Amino acid sequence: MTTTGVWSADKAGFEMKRKSSFSLLDATAVRPAPNVEGQDGNRMERLQQLMATYEPNDPESIQKSFARHLEYSLACTRFKFTMQDAYRAAGLVLRDRLLESLNDTNTYYREQDVKRGYYLSAEYLIGRHMQNAIANLDLEQQFKEAFEDLGMKLEELFSEEADPALGNGGLGRLAACFLDSMATLQLGDGCPFEIPRPDVTYPVRFYGTVQDTYENGKNVSRWVGGEIVQAMAYDNPIPGFDTYNTNNLRLWRALPSKEFDLDAFSSAQFQDAITQRRKAEDLSAVLYPNDATYAGKELRLRQQYFFVSASLQDLLREFIKRPNYKWEDLPEKVAVQMNDTHPTIAVAEMMRLLVDVQKLEWDRAWELTRKCLNYTNHTVMPEALEKWPVEMFERMLPRHLQIIYQINGIWIQKLLQRYGDGPIIAALSIVEEGDVKKIRMGHLAIIGANKINGVAAIHTEIIKKETFPEYYKWCCDNGDPNKIVNMTNGVTPRRWIHCANPALSEIFTKYLGSQEWLTDMNKLKEMLQYKEDPKLHEEWIAMKKGCKAKLADWLKSTMDLEIDQDALIDIQIKRIHEYKRQLMNILFVIHRYLELKKKSPSERASFQKRVVLIGGKAASAYVNAKIIIKLINNVAKVINNDPDTKQYLKCAFVPNYCVSAAQVMIPASDISEHISTAGTEASGTSNMKFVMNGGLIVGTMDGANIEIREECGHDTMFIFGCEEHQVAGISARAQEGHYPIDNRLQAVFDAIRNGKFAGQAEPEAQSEFESIISRLCNTRAAGTWDGDRYLVIHDFPSFIDAQAKVDETYKNRSLWCKLSIQAASSMAQFSTDRTISEYAKACESRTT
Numbered sequence: 001m002t003t004t005g006v007w008s009a010d011k012a013g014f015e016m017k018r019k020s021s022f023s024l025l026d027a028t029a030v031r032p033a034p035n036v037e038g039q040d041g042n043r044m045e046r047l048q049q050l051m052a053t054y055e056p057n058d059p060e061s062i063q064k065s066f067a068r069h070l071e072y073s074l075a076c077t078r079f080k081f082t083m084q085d086a087y088r089a090a091g092l093v094l095r096d097r098l099l100e101s102l103n104d105t106n107t108y109y110r111e112q113d114v115k116r117g118y119y120l121s122a123e124y125l126i127g128r129h130m131q132n133a134i135a136n137l138d139l140e141q142q143f144k145e146a147f148e149d150l151g152m153k154l155e156e157l158f159s160e161e162a163d164p165a166l167g168n169g170g171l172g173r174l175a176a177c178f179l180d181s182m183a184t185l186q187l188g189d190g191c192p193f194e195i196p197r198p199d200v201t202y203p204v205r206f207y208g209t210v211q212d213t214y215e216n217g218k219n220v221s222r223w224v225g226g227e228i229v230q231a232m233a234y235d236n237p238i239p240g241f242d243t244y245n246t247n248n249l250r251l252w253r254a255l256p257s258k259e260f261d262l263d264a265f266s267s268a269q270f271q272d273a274i275t276q277r278r279k280a281e282d283l284s285a286v287l288y289p290n291d292a293t294y295a296g297k298e299l300r301l302r303q304q305y306f307f308v309s310a311s312l313q314d315l316l317r318e319f320i321k322r323p324n325y326k327w328e329d330l331p332e333k334v335a336v337q338m339n340d341t342h343p344t345i346a347v348a349e350m351m352r353l354l355v356d357v358q359k360l361e362w363d364r365a366w367e368l369t370r371k372c373l374n375y376t377n378h379t380v381m382p383e384a385l386e387k388w389p390v391e392m393f394e395r396m397l398p399r400h401l402q403i404i405y406q407i408n409g410i411w412i413q414k415l416l417q418r419y420g421d422g423p424i425i426a427a428l429s430i431v432e433e434g435d436v437k438k439i440r441m442g443h444l445a446i447i448g449a450n451k452i453n454g455v456a457a458i459h460t461e462i463i464k465k466e467t468f469p470e471y472y473k474w475c476c477d478n479g480d481p482n483k484i485v486n487m488t489n490g491v492t493p494r495r496w497i498h499c500a501n502p503a504l505s506e507i508f509t510k511y512l513g514s515q516e517w518l519t520d521m522n523k524l525k526e527m528l529q530y531k532e533d534p535k536l537h538e539e540w541i542a543m544k545k546g547c548k549a550k551l552a553d554w555l556k557s558t559m560d561l562e563i564d565q566d567a568l569i570d571i572q573i574k575r576i577h578e579y580k581r582q583l584m585n586i587l588f589v590i591h592r593y594l595e596l597k598k599k600s601p602s603e604r605a606s607f608q609k610r611v612v613l614i615g616g617k618a619a620s621a622y623v624n625a626k627i628i629i630k631l632i633n634n635v636a637k638v639i640n641n642d643p644d645t646k647q648y649l650k651c652a653f654v655p656n657y658c659v660s661a662a663q664v665m666i667p668a669s670d671i672s673e674h675i676s677t678a679g680t681e682a683s684g685t686s687n688m689k690f691v692m693n694g695g696l697i698v699g700t701m702d703g704a705n706i707e708i709r710e711e712c713g714h715d716t717m718f719i720f721g722c723e724e725h726q727v728a729g730i731s732a733r734a735q736e737g738h739y740p741i742d743n744r745l746q747a748v749f750d751a752i753r754n755g756k757f758a759g760q761a762e763p764e765a766q767s768e769f770e771s772i773i774s775r776l777c778n779t780r781a782a783g784t785w786d787g788d789r790y791l792v793i794h795d796f797p798s799f800i801d802a803q804a805k806v807d808e809t810y811k812n813r814s815l816w817c818k819l820s821i822q823a824a825s826s827m828a829q830f831s832t833d834r835t836i837s838e839y840a841k842a843c844e845s846r847t848t
């Protein structure tokens with residue numbers, strides 16, 4: 001999947017009527033026309049006239065357009081249609097407007113001759129489109145009036161939309177926030193309701209062989225045979241906010257290269273034809289197959305190559321179409337951002353397209369490739385730096401393996417010249433030696449990229465120090481230490497404040513006198529002058545109350561959970577991973593429960609009420625993550641049904657966590673947990689969303705927490721746990737057995753071991769829970785160390801202290817409210833508008 005956007009800010013935005021909001025373009029406004037000089041500009045003049053104006057956006061016209069789509073596009077009658085039909089018809093009304101804007105934006109980009117940014121990502125967690133599209137097109141009022149007049153609430157329409165789950169976690173959601181900012185900043189090209197483009201298809205080959213020949217004095221390689229699959233484009237327009245820009249998110253669907261051969265129906269090849277079709281469709285049917293198996297791994301590499309090849313063929317076609325462009329202009333016109341290692345086969349594919357297809361010399365092609373591609377690293381977990389067995393590569397992508405070997409050969413020569421033979425050569429080689437020889441995609445990316453970036457300040461330093469230390473040394477030795485740069489993540493305030501929390505958006509707009517803060521979050525700093533204003537406090541508390549009421553309704557209807565809306569709402573939502581320490585959170589909940597049980601009823605009455613919600617998905621093959629989810633569910637069952645405590649403490653694992661769930665949960669939180677072991681979370685982005693909504697953070701000195709704390713003030717964050725530079729020493733001591741277990745944690749372990757949360761009723765779960773605890777307590781004395789790798793035991797006592805401080809601070813409601821306003825008003829740094837501007841600037845100041 002790719003998205004295209006304009007990268008260079010200075011070129012976009014002036015001549016046409018760009019900055020005016022969409023709804024101001026009435027039906028009489030004339031649409032921009034491309035410069036058709038030299039072409040047959042008069043062709044179908046009448047048709048051109050008919051298409052030269054916009055669909056009108058007043059409520060009545062919206063109603064008419066809706067009625068038309070309901071009957072003529074969806075074949076409903078006025079007597080018989082469902083809410084789902086109504087949602088789809090309203091979606092088509094919007095799609096019409098988005099198409100106008102998308103087409104005009106493309107005309108404009110072409111005319112302006114802008115540089116295009118292509119974001120190559122296997123994941124886009126875009127969430128529901130409709131509400132966001134209406135807000136970004138500035139059509140909220142008109143849609144509201146139009147549909148209310150028809151007897152429909154917009155919220156009912158919105159809830160009909162499925163949440164497109166095109167991703168796993170932060171990396172996929174970040175890509176979606178980037179789309180919003182690229183369109184809003186008038187930097188890019190983007191998506192909401194899909195448009196199939198059978199006219200945009202590319203062949204993608206797998207397997208086959210390479211024929212090497214010598215022609216006209218040159219070595220020529222030809223990749224032949226194998227299987228060909230067609231990649232067909234599906235466009236998703238992404239509108240910016242308060243701008244007429246609409247960008248394109250282009251997704252790719254795999255189709256068999258030859259459509260069903262009817263003759264085959266009567267022949268023995270029938271089965272073959274079906275197999276071919278299924279094999280092609282498997283490619284784009286499911287995101288991220290379980291890659292614990294060899295077949296899963298192979299399908300994943302096939303998926304990656306499929307979308308990368310289609311996207312690069314597409315961008316080169318766009319470039320070649322322009323007769324005035326020369327190859328040396330490519331880096332001026334094209335910037336490709338590789339989102340993690342998933343699309344990094346792009347390095348070899350770009351070389352193949354330039355050398356084999358476009359017939360460029362190797363050195364020239366390499367220079368262009370390296371100037372166009374950039375790579376973002378999103379994690380320090382070594383397992384996420386993908387490596388593919390050479391044998392798999394050789395079968396599936398034989399020409400790419402050759403190219404990678406050639407890139408590596410030249411690279412190793414350079415290294416040998418500088419360092420001589422030694423361990424640094426093996427460390428920096430793209431090929432990993434061993435029982436199974438592998439291609440290291442992270443290495444391919446850094447060698448083939450112009451810039452490499454981390455996603456928060458601490459993470460970027462860790463990349464230099466630990467993830468790619470030898471490579472960083474090479475950059476420094478070559479006088480290019482700025483090759484690895486930091487681009488702290490962000491989130492879009494349009495979705496995460498304006499759409500997710502309309503009441504908060506209204507407060508900001510009311511106090512600041514305009515909506516400008518939505519495109520310039522620095523404006524929110526003006527809210528700081530009111531942080532102790534009792535009037536604002538009243539409105540702020542009412543806003544939180546409203547969000548909690550919505551959350552309570554949602555929890556009741558989705559999981560039949562009842563919560564006390566006056567309780568402190570404590571949320572941890574993110575992928576389930578041991579480094580993120582959901583385990584520590586649930587151990588703390590057990591501790592809190594045990595403490596409550598010890599108290600008399602009158603003592604309990606002064607205890608701070610809490611609702612702890614934990615949500616998130618786990619990779620399908622991740623066994624420990626699943627045990628942790630089971631533990632959370634079992635603990636919830638006990639606590640929520642204990643008559644002594646259930647008034648004071650509730651806990652739940654929220655199923656099916658997704659963008660829409662986040663939009664309900666985040667605005668309602670008082671605190672959220674961002675408690676990864678220091679040095680493990682690259683950035684985190686939900687931390688930013690929570691704070692923008694007035695939630696405070698319980699967190700470690702990790703990822704973007706550190707920068708958020710600097711911006712918002714140290715008093716707004718409840719920090720605990722060891723720091724990154726202490727981790728190695730603590731781990732070493734833990735392995736040697738010098739690892740005291742706090743009494744309170746010991747009591748939690750005892751409760752689990754005694755069967756409080758599984759016991760004889762669930763012997764399998766009981767033994768899984770015990771095994772998790774035993775592992776935490778393991779020292780090297782018991783064999784190879786597989787113990788408390790993420791320092792749960794070490795950080796637990798200070799976690800309890802931080803939580804106690806939360807309770808104490810929360811008692812003082814006006815202090816809490818002040819901190820909440822202070823934090824939410826200081827988040828300008830964490831808008832993706834800032835992040836995207838930095839990416840755009842970095843692309844302009846390219847290194848050689």
Ligand code: NBG
Pocket residue numbers: 169170171172174340378379384455489681682683684685703
């Ligand atoms: C995630 C990190 C987060 C980070 C997001 C976005 C992956 C592989 N990484 O810390 O774990 O916020 O990327 O950069 O999803």
